[in-house]
Amino acid sequence: MSLRLTALAAALMLAGSAHAADQIKVGLVSTLSGPGAGLGVDIRDGFNLAMKQLNGKLGGLPAEVLIADDQQSPDIAKQAADRFLKKDKVDFMTGIVFSNIMLAVGPSVFENKTFYISANAGPSQYAGEQCNPFFFNVAWQNDNLHEAVGKIVQDKGYKNVVIVTPNYPGGKDAVSGFKRYYKGKVADEVYTKLGQLDYAAELAQIRATKPDALFFFLPGGMGINFVKQFVSAGLSRDTQLFAPGFSADEDVIKAVGGSMLGMFNSSHWAHDMDNAENKRFVADFQKEYNRLPSLYASQGYDAALMMDGAVRDVKGKVDDKAALQKALEAKRFKSVRGDFKFNTNHYPVQNYYLRAIGKDANGRVTNKTMGTIFTNHADAYVASCKMK
Amino acid sequence: MTQLFLEQALNGLQFGLMLFLLAAGLTLVFGIMDCINLAHGSLYMVGAYFVAAATQAADSFWIGLGAGVAGAAVLGLLLELSLFRQLYKRDHLSQVLATFALILIANEAVRVIWGAQPVMLNPPDALAGPVEIGDFFYPAYRLVIIAFGLAVAGLLYLLVAKSRVGMWVRAGASNREMTEALGINVRALFTAVFVFGTALCALAGGLLGPLLAVQVGMGESVLILAFVVIIIGGIGSIRGALVGSLIVGSVDTLGRALLPTLLRALLPADAASTLGPALASILIYLLMAGILFFKPQGLFPARA
């Protein structure tokens, strides 16, 4: 099989000009096992849903989606990506959840001149100095959701805020994103251990500082632990909780339940957004997987649609890299988040919304869109990107 | 200030007792059967999932807790009969490899059955909020954990030190052949101890579920802490497990509460904000290394 493909690739190269491929291959490397698996599974399911709606075709050509689990380890992710690039010779890659894994895999993808459509990870490096023509992010830059929270906390007039994040660079980036738009007093910045279980000590210190709002960025299980313990400590009466969308999405709500009622968060997408594409996506996702989609699922879905649009635009000639890049930049698809465009660094310029957790008509605890925080918001790093 | 101090003291106690629930079962299996069980954390995870599932089915946390713990005990029984029984006499390497394999299987099986996303397990409504005494707030559910921890500690003390079964267990651990010669079925006794240990850690999983995320992999982070506790306390000693839990619980809580403030007073703000949390996260490991340096067998060695 591989031998035949290599021969085919060699023949194509000999032919010299770009022909329409007879098949499109996509390599999806994502976190499908371990504590972060929920995120990767949603990206994969969103992507697969789009493929199903497209009848297994991208841009009208039959498509094969190869899936690998990175086990949340940069080392294993790189190995899986190398297999897709060198052995399977994929035309697109996508799926990575975590920025550290993206940074480990990126160099081999770019060296191989394969387009990477990021359905989640949006590291600042690839938005700024290390921006690359082969990297597109269809979600957001990591800081964006934190910036949106900073803006809304500022706009709502909170004056005394405590910030909680794990003690690692991602946490510090969240703090700087938040502070870019929140200019009021920060009563305390609490840095916790990565993977911490019990937050009682921190909560007691927070109670003593009497903040009117609290911004936390605690990915995965840490956020679930924190919210449960925050509410049971009775702190929610005097302190308003804020978080970026990924700490308050359907996966977290499903695990925490009613305790999250009234919490504010920021996102570029919500399942109740009123456009035809989104309605179809949310309805089909629930039918297929029997749960509400999360923002990760919407990003995986959009990544597939983006590939579909671009392949159709170049009429299947995916070997013409320059034309394919133009087609991707032109964004030939309708996103479930509504309209947006790509910036010069291939990151989105888009709206960010305020969501609050409440009960819907069926009594289900879920996110509701409350309003717009930013309109056509770009990221802070685009100025240092010199796209070649 | 006194309120903060009291709250932190209670937090230390509560975190300590939570660790004790986990460490008690581990130290029994480890100390008596001389079996390193890395899958102890997985039994804790399975316990939490059983309790969550039973709670959802019965719509009552307490019924769910009972049913879940019973279910986990049955699983423990099956595991003992099929696998662990063969591991007791093997070296530590085989035990580590076999139980490491169990971790892989358990995590993946849970993911197949319940999915990759965390599941919901909440405390009964009456205990969801804080208890208020004047100005003082404390989470009601944490008080429940303190009560359970103390009850389990008392029960274990009575069982091991005062009861006939406890005497058999201690005898079986120190000289198996002699105990068998006295007409006691050591094999059945070990099975009973293992099942009891499993039930204890499923109880820990079920009780902690409402405070922590019930998710795949929740067992591993907790496993390391439980090992630290029983190493500090001395393997096989219930008293050691209790003292070790309380030491680890209070040192960790105090470190997290005080270190950042302390360092901020001593160092420039930037260095303090980096160093403080880093130091707080390794504090219990430093403590363990320090204790082992002076007491290479832990604080209360069960066997001299």
Next chain:
Amino acid sequence: MAFYRPAAYQKPVAIALVIGLLALPTALTGLGQEFYIGFATRVLIFALAASSLNLLLGFGGMFSLGHAAFFGVGAYTAAICQQAGINEALIAFPLAMAFAGIFALAVGAISLRTRGVYFIMITLAFTQMAYYLAVSARSWGGDDGLPLVGRMTLAGISLADDTYFYFAAFFGLTVAMLFFSRLADARFGRVIQAIRENETRMEALGYPVFRYRLICFALGGALAGLAGALLANLTGLASPNLLLWTQSGTLLVMVIIGGVGYLYGGAVGALILLCLEEVLVGFTPHWHIALGLILLGVVLFAPKGVAALFGKKHG
């Protein structure tokens, strides 16, 4: 456990292996399977790491769950060297071995006072400390890890080409294996194995038991450091994941399935485990269940490891 004594067929097997491994990249390229050169390199590196653990575990009788720390220190040293402008492997790799060895010396000096399970746990504690420090160290990339810009050069030759790098890793492993086989059969190896068998007797005979153990521990650490530096070059990243205790567990699993105390135990185990992963991943995302069942099978039916199934009983 019996004393190590090289089997009669060991030399011809080793020579055949060397020839086979030397020809491997050419064969893979000929078959159009260049991807597997990278995979083979990975196997060689893990074979080195697992063999270094086998030195501690199989020969020294020291059951450590902290080996990942030395592996990780080696990887970080390589990445930091490159950050500091040292791009020559002939300088960076010995430095990685030195730092990992010194760190192992310090950890060993404290840990070797304890025995049995206490030793397992105290070595684990040091790994956890190293992990949390690496995660919080912003200048070393923290949780993201410290990337390498590209592979280093070896004596001025760039290792960017997969085949060249394969030969570099192969050279490292071969030298290490020669060193192991000499060491195991030399006076030092005899003493350290005797200490494993009966510590009290060796103490009574006047051997400085603690010092022997410590040296063995540090040697194992230094070789793990070399493996770490190679791995950082292979993946282009020194990641805190390398310092996690589960990484120690993986190395341990390799040694146990390969055969504790057998010269090739670590290498055989690394080969088996990585190939199993490679094959199982292709079948099902739930491959952990299959791997777990296979490991259980090894414990129950091949308790001395796979290398033991082929080797005759020594001693």
